[in-house]
Amino acid sequence: MSELLANYTSLHVGGPANKFIRVSSESELVEAIKAADSAGDEVLIMGGGSNVLISDAGFNGTVIQVETKGNTFHIDACSGGMITVASGENWDEFVAFMIEKGFAGLESMSGIPGSVGATPIQNIGAYGHEISEVVARVRCWD
Structure with missing residues (x-):
């Protein structure tokens, strides 16, 4: 070992x-x-x-x-947007980045430690908001 x-x-x-x-x-x-x-x-x-x-x-x-990194924005002026983010991104840094870009919905979950990939697995939430309110889909392997 x-x-x-x-x-x-x-x-x-x-x-x-x-x-x-x-x-x-x-x-x-x-x-x-x-x-x-x-x-x-x-x-x-x-x-x-x-x-x-x-x-x-x-x-x-x-x-x-x-330790995968990166994100992709898919923005539609009529229906909002979709952000694809790598699972290895630091969660709190990603939340700060999204707030800086003007996106709402994650700010109450700022300060939660961990990576983006763990957020749906851990079903994180804070102050009456949960990750399930903002996640549209998760890609995984079996």
């Missing part, structure tokens, strides 16, 4: 991972999962490391940290 997972969690706890891989693209993510599956490794996919508790004994498998 090598990489100490405490360095990657907001609670700063967690022992070593057998394998630790950072991915910055969807294709890298798919290849890392395929390789771990082929090796018979258990897989733990991590974003920003918040809301995760890892044993001090570590993780005897492959940890994949998703």
